[in-house]
Amino acid sequence: METLEQIKGRVEAAVPGASLEIVPNDNPAGQRSLLVDNAHALAVARLLRDDPSLRLDYASNVTGIDWLDKVVQEKRKVKQVIEGVEREIEETIEHKKPGCLEVVYHLYSMELKHGPVILRLRTVNRADNARVPSLTPVWRGAEFQEREAYDLYGITFEGHPDLRRILMWDEFKDFPMRKDYVEPEDYEYEPTPHDQLLEKARRHYPS
C-alpha cells in the first residue's frame, strides 16, 4: 500500500478543495492517521473506497474521542527593560484550546488485503455544533457504530439514515462516554474501596 503521504497527495489532487492533515502518533505503534475536513469528507471517503489501488471497502471500526477544552501554557523569552537594564525574562502565556469531539474510522481493503488507513473527523466544538458528515452512505457497516457514537458521545452525523440512540433508552439525555459526564448517585457499597472509589465511598458515607 502507498504511504500516508502519497495517499494524502493523491486525494488532495483528486478532490479539489479538500485539505488533509497527517496526525502524528508518538507512541511505539506510530500509527498515523488522516484528518479530513468535514466539507469534503464524503468525497474523500468515496475516493478511498473506489480508487483501484486503494479499494478501502471495509470500515472495521468507528469510534469517538472526547477532547476537552484545555489551557495550553506556552513559555517564551521576552526582552524587557528593568531598572534601565535590558534583560531577557521568561513569560508564560496561557491560551485556551477549544475542545472538540472526534470520530475515527479504521479502514481496510478486503479486496487488496491491506490496511488500515485511519480517518479522523472533528466537530467544531463540544456543545452546539457537534456535527460531522455521516460516512454510512459510503460504508453501510458504519451505520450502527455511528449510532453508538451518537448515543455515547453526542456526535450528530449529518446524512445518517436512522440516527437514534442504540444502547441507552430514547428518553436518556446524557452522553455517558464524555469526560464531563456525571453518573447518577446509585452507588452503595464496595468491600475494599480504593483511589477514586474511596473518595466516592467517603462522600456517600461520611464517617
Place this chain on the structure above:
Amino acid sequence: MDEGLRSELSKQGVFTTSLEELYNWGRKNSIWPLGFGLACCAIEMMAASMARWDLARFGAEVFRPSPRQADLMIVAGTVTKKMAPQVVRLYNQMPEPKYVIAMGACAISGGPFKQGYNVLKGIDRYIPVDVHIPGCPPRPEALLHAFMTLQRKIDEQALTGAQRPRHLVAEAPSEFPVPEYGEHDLEPANNPAVWQPPTLVRGA
C-alpha cells in the same frame, strides 16, 4: 403432632402428615423456572438443566416459556438499566407463590459493571430476592445449591401466623412498581419497599 409418636407410627407403616407439610412438599418438588437468561450465567443455568447436572432430579426441569406458568425466576446475568423494567414486568406477570434466585455477581450487585452507568446494581433493588448466588458465573453446582436452599425455604414456610408467605397475606402488594426510563437514570432508582441503601459506618 408429637415427633416420637410420629416416628413410632412410621415404623409401623402408618404415614402421618399435615396439610401444610403436604402442600409445601408438593410445591418444593415442582418449582418450574421461567426460561429466560440475560447473559453468560444463563449458559450455566442451561448446563444445570441438562443431563450432566440434571435439574430434573429436583422437579425443576420444566422451564416455562411464559411467566404465567412459572414459579421461579432465575435472574441469570447482567441486568442493564434498559432491561430492568422488563424483568420487573415479567416478575409481576408470574402468579403467586413466586420466588426469585439472583444468579451471579451481576444480578446480585452489578458485579464487574458496578461502577458503570448502565447496569443495575442488583435486581434486589426492585424485586424481592429469595436466594443470592455469588460467582462469575456460578457453577451449575452453585445453582443446584441455591435450588436446594430455596426448597428448604419453601419447606419451612408456615401457612398461618405472622410468618406466613407473601401470597397468603391479603394486604401484601401483588404487583411491584415497574421503573420508568428517566432522563439520567431509572425512576425511581430503587423500590424503597423492597430495598434501602445500607447504612454503613466506616471506621476512621
